[in-house]
Amino acid sequence: MQSNRLRVAIDMDEVIADALAAQRLWYRDTHGYIWTDDELRGRKLENLADPEHAKGMEKLLHAGDFFADLDVMPGAQEALKELSQNFDIFITTAAMEYPASCAPKFHWLKQNFPFISPLNIVFCGHKSILAADYLIDDNVRHFRNFQGQGVLFSALHNQTVEWSPRVNDWQEAVSYLTAQRLAGNP
């Protein structure tokens, strides 16, 4: 690890792993209903769904295997490979609500991001514990008390959240970080 490089912490669900798509599929297969983008804009599926259904989804997430088979978010592999050349990349995911997700998440990363060292994977709760220059995440609550710059990664649920900087996809994320690096920030 080269400690003079900028360090970027990157969340998993809805940032590099398409957890929402899998939740929607599960909902369709289990309850026969397909949630639309319009319905999900500004809200989380678990808060929209019937409480009994939400409980079932919570159980699914607790079982852990849900995380084994998620699709990679568009452009994430190429982006992280490119960023790895100039930044130290850490994958930092809030796994402590679903401790059984750790092993499946670990194997998913090994499979889909083999160029990220396992030593650069962090399963945590509070992300304020991370010593990084940037944190790319879809939940602004993780930026609270984070010592670096939080970068909001757009997701349907955070469309109504005010935060700057916001990036809409991996291409924008790479552009933003590259511009920061070239400007000598932070």
Next chain:
Amino acid sequence: MQSNRLRVAIDMDEVIADALAAQRLWYRDTHGYIWTDDELRGRKLENLADPEHAKGMEKLLHAGDFFADLDVMPGAQEALKELSQNFDIFITTAAMEYPASCAPKFHWLKQNFPFISPLNIVFCGHKSILAADYLIDDNVRHFRNFQGQGVLFSALHNQTVEWSPRVNDWQEAVSYLTAQRLAGNP
């Protein structure tokens, strides 16, 4: 979480969880030999043992369940309870070499340190990613590039390592941290 308090990151194996005792027991039961303190001083069991036996032990650690049933290190519970009153305590363990250990370690913490929030548990590789004022660990390699002060927790294997500050048990660790806090360090 009160962010104005000093933050202490604390390792698990050989710091709050007696992994060595369990490794010795496994060795005795599997290979009929009891390693003495004298043999283990300044060295790690996996480097001393016959390579075939070391491989077996590696397999045991990879299975994960080994970590489910470790004894708590003497005084650790009382010490962490006391420290929790004045510091933010994070449990920060290098679990990425043994990803299957995450769930057993999580449950072990829940059982033995129920007063530590799951959100304050961190499973990582490189500990340089931790934003903390102090890191109590039995391996000095984790202090490299750590932004705070590394505090070496004595273990047989690190007896010959030069590092200051070193604490020999949990009573000394509490004394050291309390003195630092009262002195306004860092």
